[in-house]
Amino acid sequence: MLITIKDFTFEPARPAVAPGTPITVVNKDPETHTLTATGGKAFDTGKVASGQTVTFTAPDKAGSYPFICTFHPYMKGTLTVR
Numbered sequence: 001m002l003i004t005i006k007d008f009t010f011e012p013a014r015p016a017v018a019p020g021t022p023i024t025v026v027n028k029d030p031e032t033h034t035l036t037a038t039g040g041k042a043f044d045t046g047k048v049a050s051g052q053t054v055t056f057t058a059p060d061k062a063g064s065y066p067f068i069c070t071f072h073p074y075m076k077g078t079l080t081v082r
């Protein structure tokens, strides 16, 4: 699964994956972003600089995991694990 950050949006914003799936995040913006689960902090890429690629692992537990960019909290998405 690949999530692209471009123009301050996550694409796709509502990805759905199997438990434990590796998810690669690529930042195509000039600004630094993060992809961070809200609430329980189920996952967090940390800072993803411009042009950088970071991979994290989807949770093992099925559910709906909202996420944001901590620098730009209006950037929102939801990861579904099923």
Ligand SMILES: [Cu+2]
Residues within 6 Å of the ligand: 032, 033, 034, 069, 070, 071, 072, 075
């Ligand atoms: Cu951001």
